[in-house]
Amino acid sequence: MSLISELVALLGEERVRHHPLDLAVFAKDSGVTSGPVVAAVLPETAAEVASCVNLAVAHGVPIVPRGAGTGLAGGAVPVEPGLLIVLTRMGGIHEVDEIGRTAWVGPGLINLDLSTSLASRGLHFAPDPSSQQASTIGGNVGTNAGGPHCLADGTTIAHILAAELVTADGDIVIVGSGAPDLPGLDLRSVVVGSEGTLGIVTRVLVRLMQNPPDAATLLIGFRTIEDAAATVSQIIASGTIPAALEMMDRPMIEAVEAFVHAGYPTDVAAVLLAEVTGTGQSVADATALVESIAEAHNAALIRVATDSDERALLWKGRKSAFGAVSQKAPDYYLHDTVVPRTRLVEVLAQIYEIGERHGVEMLNVFHAGDGNLHPLVAFDANEPGMIERVRAAADEMVRVSIKAGGTLSGEHGIGIEKRDLMPLVFNEADLDAQARIRDAFDPQRIMNPGKVLPSGSRCFDASGARLP
């Protein structure tokens, strides 16, 4: 029997998609790559996922897990003809422990829906990627997703206590635990952020955070990027880690204002969006501190919003950034490098220079507090030679970030997009060690092969030591 007919026997026609139109839909994520799809299946239980894995393995067809397909690095795009296991039908909230502040949820649950449904209990899920209205918890686990509020609270890994995992062997196991520091190696640590290469996550135990009793959002305009960046560094050094510290440069501010009229000043070089949360007094203390540091760095404008409508308005510009860009040009390419916070200014200057030299339009909106840059190139792919210029500029931007002590990705993942750039950050021995981690979970390399690690990463099997 063919793989497809066996899958149909298992799940029924409706949950096995293999018509050309379906295959085209599932061939790409929100990034720039696409790949060959054998079929896409929509399991509803971990047992069904395990059966799909067993069938794919028996037919030698690689497996690619997928959530909402909002990823930008190609993590959900098959490299060779693969079976897509789409987890969007496993989106329930199964158990909420209000005292322990945890919940077991399905991987297909949409990120924002989790926090929305917990609002009445005064709890939320902290990671808030820009895609949070569409992206799934399973996808967030796959990429170890971030977002503006990860500055104080950490990325997805800090909010995943355990995960149910269907392994390449078709076993269903739990990695991590609701209890802290359970004996043994913490496999959860490597499963989160593994982009589906170590198995398929079918249930997740998330950590929930208390909703803050109070919050304030500050919009601060600066005449120079240097002043904005120095303000960021000093705020953090002062003993207060704000909940979020986001920066936008002038081209991005102009695009946003033209799009949503959020009331951002268009006569400044950069705006900083700072959010402080906590008890009433701590918010008042932090607001005063941020204001005084901004003033000391020649802030051109400071607006403080404390009620939720005003705060939402200040955030509106930031949250509309990617929509605004699509009004400017039909295509955009979004980067995701990280540099030490103290190197932000110099790396930004180099990024502008690279954009200018390649004749591409650059806009910047980024998580300044943790040095996570998101240079964005707006372009028209139909313009002859443009794609090549965009790619060449992209490559250079990654290299200058790494040269400044930075790395390839802060929250989007490696996928296909940055896989072959891994040797810029890690040497042969480092990549070999990472390949060992993958091989411990998936020695047959059937789980999302061709992602994260460049081919040939296992370079010295057991050198200097005998295998038992």
Place this chain on the structure above:
Amino acid sequence: MNLPSSVMGAMRAAGLSPSIRGFSDEATVAPTTAEQAAAVLAAAAAEDLSVGFRGAGTRDEVGGPRTYAIGMLSSGMAEVIDWPVEDLTIVVGSGIAVGELEAMLNEKGQTSLLPTGEPHRTVGGIVAEGESGYGRLKHGPTRDRVLEVTLATGYGKVVRGGGRLVKNVTGYDLPRLVTGSLGSLGFITSVCLKLWPLPPKRSIISVDDAAAAYEQLYRPFAIVESDAGSYVAIEGSAKDISIQAASIGAQIDDQISLPTVISEPVLISVRVPPGSLAAALRLVFDRRPDRFVAQHGVGIIEAGWSRIAVDQVNDLRGKVESLGGAAVVLRSNGLLPGVDPWGTAPPTMSIQQRLKQLFDPSGICNPGKLPGGL
């Protein structure tokens, strides 16, 4: 037993140290570079000689006391390698004492948040054990602050994972995996830690009902219930702290400090989902500990006994495991014969075994320390 000349050569090149009684039956080495450590491990692997790793030696009993053919100390790697102060990160050799590190950081208004109850403990030892300090309720576990690790592996190579950045998803998270691995994958030679700024003030407040304080307060530093009393640690400005204390009807008394390290001969760490802490506390109380410290919202109870019967421990363990937790014997001084330090092995043993085999093919790195005898 005499060590083979290949091993002795690598050890001499890495700097021999006097043997430490009770730790290694043979020679002890204190490498000063990761490459030296890797060379000793490669030579030891070729001869199937076990290597025990040691920082300050305060946790040799964790995972059960063992003896090894070779002892490897981190004392030769106790330097600050890089400290870009404004980035709030620091790279240190694994042998640096946590007290020394904290004193240095505090001077610049920063903290590692590592446990400092025993200031001579090494950073490498704390990371290898995966232990967190009191601020875990607010700031999360130590594991979330290990940004980069350099490891001399059991197959004799130096590998680096993670990066010196506070946010990073580039490749598999080796630093978090190595944290708490008890030396099973290799010898940690250096780590990059994420630092936090010290708060304007931290006060400790005595409370009657720790569980109620956990419900009422917004993200306190710690909520601790112990044999000496219940305490809440709050951070913020003086005014913020006094408002918060008043909100739970408590007074600030700057003379109070959080409970110190438990020194009873038997030390058991009970770890349960935080929602089950009250149930676990009752189980511990029933066995009349001489001392105990429970962290609300975290789910860890450390309890010490001058003596406790094996049956009592096994019974406690069974009940704690049925709460979804573990009762780990951190120290028993020979008073609990036949009691496994860990209890029931985790359900992912086959993957754990493969990881161990791939990072330590000859099984020479701190063998036997992990659950299941890995």
